[in-house]
Amino acid sequence: MRFARALLPLALLVACSSEPRPRPPGVLFVSVEQQSAWVRNFNPLFAGAGARWPTRAGVYECMEIFSSAQGRWVPWLATGHAWSEDQLTLRFHLRDGVRWSDGKPFTADDVVFTFHLLKQHAALDAGGVWRFLTDVKAETQGTVAFTFSRVYLPGFSDLAHQIIVPQHVWKDIADPVTFTNPEPVATGPFTQVTLFRNQVYELGRNPHYWQPGKPAVSALRFLAFPTNDQANMALVEGEVDWAGNFVPAVDRTFVSRDPAHHARWFPLYGSTVFLYPNTTRPPLDDVRVRKALSMALDRDRLVEVAMYGYTRPADATALNDAYTGWKDADVAKDAWTRYDLDAANKLLDEAGLTRGADGLRRLKDGQPFTMDLEVVSGWSDWVRAGQVVGRDLRKLGIGVTLKTYEFGTWFTRLQKGEFQLAISWSLDGPTPYNFYKWLLSPRTVRPVGEVAAANWHRMGDAQADELLMRFERAGTPEEQHALMSQVQRRFSAVAPAIPLFPNPSWGESNSSRFTGFPTEQNPYARLAPHAEPDSLLVLTELSPRER
Amino acid sequence: MGRYILRRLGFYLIAAWASLTLNFVIPRLAPGDPAAAMFARFEGKVAPEAMGALKAAFGFTDAPLYAQYLTYLKHLVQGDLGMSYAYFPARVSEVIGTGLMWTVGLAGVAVIISFVAGSFLGVLAAWNRGGWLDSGLAPALAFLGAFPYFWLAMLALYLFGFVLGWFPLRHAYGHDMEPGLSFAFAADVARHAVLPASSIVVATLGGWMLGMRNTMVATLGTDSIRLAHARGLPPRQVMLRYAARNALLPNVTSFGMAVGFVLSGSLLTEIVFSYPGTGYLLILAVRNQDYPLMQGLFLVITLAVLAANFAVDLLCLWLDPRTRAHA
Numbered sequence: 001m002r003f004a005r006a007l008l009p010l011a012l013l014v015a016c017s018s019e020p021r022p023r024p025p026g027v028l029f030v031s032v033e034q035q036s037a038w039v040r041n042f043n044p045l046f047a048g049a050g051a052r053w054p055t056r057a058g059v060y061e062c063m064e065i066f067s068s069a070q071g072r073w074v075p076w077l078a079t080g081h082a083w084s085e086d087q088l089t090l091r092f093h094l095r096d097g098v099r100w101s102d103g104k105p106f107t108a109d110d111v112v113f114t115f116h117l118l119k120q121h122a123a124l125d126a127g128g129v130w131r132f133l134t135d136v137k138a139e140t141q142g143t144v145a146f147t148f149s150r151v152y153l154p155g156f157s158d159l160a161h162q163i164i165v166p167q168h169v170w171k172d173i174a175d176p177v178t179f180t181n182p183e184p185v186a187t188g189p190f191t192q193v194t195l196f197r198n199q200v201y202e203l204g205r206n207p208h209y210w211q212p213g214k215p216a217v218s219a220l221r222f223l224a225f226p227t228n229d230q231a232n233m234a235l236v237e238g239e240v241d242w243a244g245n246f247v248p249a250v251d252r253t254f255v256s257r258d259p260a261h262h263a264r265w266f267p268l269y270g271s272t273v274f275l276y277p278n279t280t281r282p283p284l285d286d287v288r289v290r291k292a293l294s295m296a297l298d299r300d301r302l303v304e305v306a307m308y309g310y311t312r313p314a315d316a317t318a319l320n321d322a323y324t325g326w327k328d329a330d331v332a333k334d335a336w337t338r339y340d341l342d343a344a345n346k347l348l349d350e351a352g353l354t355r356g357a358d359g360l361r362r363l364k365d366g367q368p369f370t371m372d373l374e375v376v377s378g379w380s381d382w383v384r385a386g387q388v389v390g391r392d393l394r395k396l397g398i399g400v401t402l403k404t405y406e407f408g409t410w411f412t413r414l415q416k417g418e419f420q421l422a423i424s425w426s427l428d429g430p431t432p433y434n435f436y437k438w439l440l441s442p443r444t445v446r447p448v449g450e451v452a453a454a455n456w457h458r459m460g461d462a463q464a465d466e467l468l469m470r471f472e473r474a475g476t477p478e479e480q481h482a483l484m485s486q487v488q489r490r491f492s493a494v495a496p497a498i499p500l501f502p503n504p505s506w507g508e509s510n511s512s513r514f515t516g517f518p519t520e521q522n523p524y525a526r527l528a529p530h531a532e533p534d535s536l537l538v539l540t541e542l543s544p545r546e547r
Numbered sequence: 548m549g550r551y552i553l554r555r556l557g558f559y560l561i562a563a564w565a566s567l568t569l570n571f572v573i574p575r576l577a578p579g580d581p582a583a584a585m586f587a588r589f590e591g592k593v594a595p596e597a598m599g600a601l602k603a604a605f606g607f608t609d610a611p612l613y614a615q616y617l618t619y620l621k622h623l624v625q626g627d628l629g630m631s632y633a634y635f636p637a638r639v640s641e642v643i644g645t646g647l648m649w650t651v652g653l654a655g656v657a658v659i660i661s662f663v664a665g666s667f668l669g670v671l672a673a674w675n676r677g678g679w680l681d682s683g684l685a686p687a688l689a690f691l692g693a694f695p696y697f698w699l700a701m702l703a704l705y706l707f708g709f710v711l712g713w714f715p716l717r718h719a720y721g722h723d724m725e726p727g728l729s730f731a732f733a734a735d736v737a738r739h740a741v742l743p744a745s746s747i748v749v750a751t752l753g754g755w756m757l758g759m760r761n762t763m764v765a766t767l768g769t770d771s772i773r774l775a776h777a778r779g780l781p782p783r784q785v786m787l788r789y790a791a792r793n794a795l796l797p798n799v800t801s802f803g804m805a806v807g808f809v810l811s812g813s814l815l816t817e818i819v820f821s822y823p824g825t826g827y828l829l830i831l832a833v834r835n836q837d838y839p840l841m842q843g844l845f846l847v848i849t850l851a852v853l854a855a856n857f858a859v860d861l862l863c864l865w866l867d868p869r870t871r872a873h874a
Contacts, residue, residue: 024723036817036827037645039637050634178636198645198823200722223722230717230821233709237716408836 023239026218026544027202028514031234031243032529036226037198042184044163045117045124046177052201052222056163057533059203060186063092063111064160065533066430068269068322069523073430074537077106077164077187081156087475090146090156091139099208100166101184101191108138113167115146123177127158151473157430161533189215189539199224216543217514235508242517242538243508244528246381248308254508261512265520265527266310268321270503271425272435273382275373275389276457277498278420280448283363287495288351291336294498295344296396297389299337303501306385313337314499316492318439321502323432328485334492337499344396353397361397370399371420374413377404382423385500389423414456417448423500427454431480433471436487439496440464459496505531516542555860559853566849571619574838575612623846629839633831639843642828646817647847649719650824653740653816654809657747662802665752669759669798670791673767685760688753700746700819707742714742717821743820747813751805755798762794796867803859810851 023029032053041051044060063078078092098106115136118125132155135147146159169185170176184191189211192204202221209215223240225231232247234240236254247254247264255262277284277293284290299313316334319327335343353361353369361369371393375386383404390400400421405413413419427438438444438453442460446452464487471483507527509517518525518538525537610618622629628639672681691699708716720726720735766772767790775785814826825844832840864870 036821036831037823039634039642039645041634041637043636046636050631050637178630180636197726198649199718199720199821221722223718224821224823225717226818226821226827230818233716407834 023513024219025513027221028217028219028242028542028544029221029223029234029240030529031223031225031231031240031245033222034227034231035224038196038201038222038224040180040182040193040196040201042181042193043176043179044181044184044186045114045165053529054188054190054203054220054532054535054539055184057188057535058190058220058539059184059188060163060165061188061536062161062163062533063094065536066157066161067525067534067537068430068531069267069518069526069534071322071325073160076536078160081160083153083475087151087153087473088148090148090159092144092146092159094142094144095210096142098187098210100168101186101206101208102166102169103208104166104168106164106166106187107141108144109141110167111144111164112136112138113171114162114164117165117170117176118162121177127162129155129158129162153472153475154429154431154433188536190220194219195221211540214540217539218544220539235510238510238512241510241514242529244506244530245508246506247508250508258510258512261510262508263511263517263519264508265518266504266506267520267523267526268311268502269505269526269528269531270320271428272314272318272320272502273385273500274318274424274426275498275500276414276419276422276424278417278422279457279459279496280417281420283351283353283369284420286351287493288347289353290495290498292344292347292351292396293393293398294336294495295338295340295347297392297498297500298339299500300339302385302388302392305388306381307501307504310504311501314501316499317488318426318491318497318499319432319435319488319502320428322428323435326432326481326484328488331485331488331492336492336495341395348396355397359397360399368399369397370401372401372403373421373423374403374405374410374419375423376407376410386423389421389500412451415451415453417446417450417452417456417458419456422456424456425503431471432484432487433468436464436484436491437468440487440491440494441468457497459494461490461494461496464490464494507531512545514542514544551864552861555857559857563849563853566853567620567623567846568616570842570845570849571616574836574841619842628843628846631832631837631840631843633835633837633840639839642840643825643843643847646824646828647810649822650810650813650817650826653719653743653822653824654747654813655806656740657744657813658751658802658805658809660744661748661751662755662798662805664748665755666759666791666795666798668752669756669761670763670786670794672756672760673763673794674786674790676764681760685753685756688749688756690753691749692751692753694750696746696750697815697819699750700743700815703742703746704819715739719822743813743816743822746819747816758801759794759798762797763790766790766794792866796863799859799862799866803855804852806851806855810848 038052039050042055042059043051044055061077063076064081065074065076067074077095077098079095081090081092083090092111094106094108094111100106115129115133119130132148132150132152133146134149137145139145148155164187166185173179183193186206187210189206189209190203191206193201194204195202200221200223202219204219205215223234225234228245231240231243231245235243235245235247236257250264255264275293277290279285303309303311303313314337315332316337317327317332348361352364356362356368363369373386373390375382377383386402390402393400414422414424427434429435438455440459440461441455442462442465444452444455445458445460446455448458452458467483467487467490471480471487474480474483505526505528507529509527511517518527524541525531525534529535529538626640631637631639631642634642668680668684672678672685675681704716707713715721715738719739720732724732724735726732772785772790775789810825813824814830816822817824817827825847828840829844831837832844
């Protein structure tokens with residue numbers, strides 16, 4: 001008992017000193033990555049590896065930024081670009097007066113050096129730009145010329161979005177792939193690592209930033225939250241100003257606590273989620289069967305159950321809202337992505353898959369039509385989607401077993417084409433070119449057993465590919481839109497994969513300390529901080545209320 | 548006695564080698580391809596052409612297993628644990644360094660408090676059999692210990708952190724604190740450790756108390772204790788020096804195990820309280836098929852378990868004269 005009495009005052013002392021800590025004015029608290037402890041890494045070139053946010057769009061910068069919310073390119077380190085007459089040379093005109101954070105000037109040599117690094121170290125060439133480039137050279141201090149091996153207009157976006165590093169720092173780095181770049185020298189708004197500990201790091205302003213008076217935010221601070229729950233709690237409590245988390249029942253749990261300042265914006269700019277049929281396995285090679293599967297899905301229910309109604313059912317173009325300007329309204333109305341069980345049953349009957357006595361449909365060889373549907377264990381939205389899909393398909397007389405795998409196993413099976421049905425994402429780009437190329441082009445088809453970056457369903461359509469190749473050379477917007485409409489028509493006719501819903505791009509903001517967050521009314525960029533390189537637009541726009 | 552200690556040391560060396568070898572073999576028997584998992588996280592941001600170069604950068608080799616094994620041993624001797632895949636290109640030692648100290652500190656202190664307090668309560672409970680400690684506290688603690696830990700921790704966090712605001716909601720120290728050897732920092736760390744540490748103590752105290760109480764009850768029934776009473780020794784001396792010392796042995800052995808497993812991380816504690824530590828790293832390593840990080844963590848855990856057991860061996864030698872006689 002003496003022991004307990006001795007402890008009591010100590011406990012009280014400790015307890016009483018706990019008040020919410022005042023947060024330094026002008027310091028923006030952001031929650032993007034979820035980690036239990038931070039590891040110091042600011043290597044911008046190695047895409048997707050463990051570099052701290054916002055290394056790739058905040059510390060470092062690219063030449064031009066595509067804002068999918070505005071649907072246009074925003075000049076950044078380059079003030080503009082021009083194609084040569086034969087469309088085999090692309091010239092970027094660099095901005096005057098840009099300096100690296102150590103005060104040295106940014107020049108065309110830095111751009112050339114960066115692209116040569118990608119050539120020497122293929123692991124850094126995430127976009128594969130050296131597949132279509134033959135040369136990069138600095139024509140003047142402010143002009144860089146890229147020479148293409150063939151006419152390939154979509155290549156522009158890969159070049160414009162490439163992060164540029166300083167030659168005077170990186171030329172001495174022995175291995176740029178494994179370099180952790182602890183003290184970044186960069187052109188972005190936030191370059192100074194003022195604090196780095198296992199639970200918190202802080203990035204201060206670039207003293208030489210090229211946009212006068214920006215950034216108005218004095219520093220970015222990042223607290224380590226190991227899971228969504230902790231990050232959400234901090235967001236709700238107002239300890240985090242900007243986040244990109246999935247928040248369940250966000251309007252009730254977050255927005256309603258302070259409707260004047262708490263805001264969320266979940267535009268459907270994320271990649272479309274598909275149900276991928278492995279088209280190398282009969283009867284999934286039959287377009288009637290794929291369309292029947294699609295028509296059996298009650299997508300309204302699906303988005304309600306799997307996504308809490310944060311999204312809408314996909315239409316027959318499968319395009320997300322970032323591509324609204326490209327969408328062909330007629331194609332979007334096609335019936336095969338609308339719920340119609342009778343039509344679906346009829347299509348399967350036509351395809352010769354008749355029902356057996358037990359209600360299950362039979363394949364041509366008399367075997368019951370059963371499939372495994374593969375999803376990632378723990379990705380609860382997809383698991384729920386898989387359950388709805390499975391139930392809907394069983395109504396059609398198809399036996400579906402939901403199988404969950406650890407991510408690595410699931411992805412290996414998907415990439416190698418060793419699955420029957422799987423739910424997965426799709427690829428994006430500034431135009432729908434990449435999206436449809438990886439869904440439809442025979443050039444992206446790999447044999448079963450070989451790893452494929454996408455086109456896991458392994459379907460190629462020669463007609464669509466011809467259109468896509470014409471798109472690569474199409475210079476005018478009219479021409480591009482006309483071709484893209486035809487591609488959509490082809491996609492809808494072939495139905496290579498079954499679109500489910502576009503993913504929301506999650507973003508939450510608390511404007512009690514900072515103003516200028518993108519909103520539905522002011523959609524100058526995506527609110528989601530993950531959205532690169534949009535985050536550069538936001539980071540330079542925000543300003544503190546208190547000074 | 549010197550020979551006994553040497554023999555034990557030899558045994559632990561062999562055990563260490565065996566576990567290091569298992570450490571090498573087991574991840575390689577697991578299904579899945581780490582390169583593919585790595586690639587996966589880029590969600591198509593990396594061109595397939597870059598994959599080959601990527602594999603080389605990560606050091607994936609197709610070398611025969613025995614060659615990989617020899618390189619593994621060589622690197623271990625040099626203290627080089629390799630590069631983590633999940634945190635590429637950070638070194639494994641750096642990644643483990645972010646959490647190791649905090650895990651040892653928090654879970655270590657909690658386990659020691661729990662062991663000392665639990666054993667002491669067990670002694671008291673057995674000494675006053677049927678008293679309120681025995682019939683009230685012991686079942687109550689066992690009841691608490693039976694709750695899922697996750698739920699208990701969340702409840703503590705919600706009640707004392709969120710609703711009452713007595714304690715911070717997360718982390719090992721405030722983000723505006725300068726870590727260092729100052730009183731303010733130490734107080735801040737202590738304040739942050741109260742909730743996570745007490746959640747561990749509450750969840751495990753009952754086990755120690757019951758274990759101690761039961762052996763103590765058995766010990767109290769032996770002739771030696773009756774003799775001690777008959778000789779008129781003061782009851783406190785009988786309780787602590789005669790009964791408790793004998794009854795403590797089994798508890799000390801399990802304490803050795805418990806200390807060793809501290810490092811495998813109080814994963815749930817770390818997740819609920821956002822506390823930095825190795826438990827979370829371990830789960831992350833498994834999820835990402837990060838073999839180097841997994842191996843690094845297992846190595847640390849293995850060495851800790853072995854060291855703790857060796858320390859317990861020595862402790863038993865001191866506590867129990869019979870082991871000394873055999874040695």
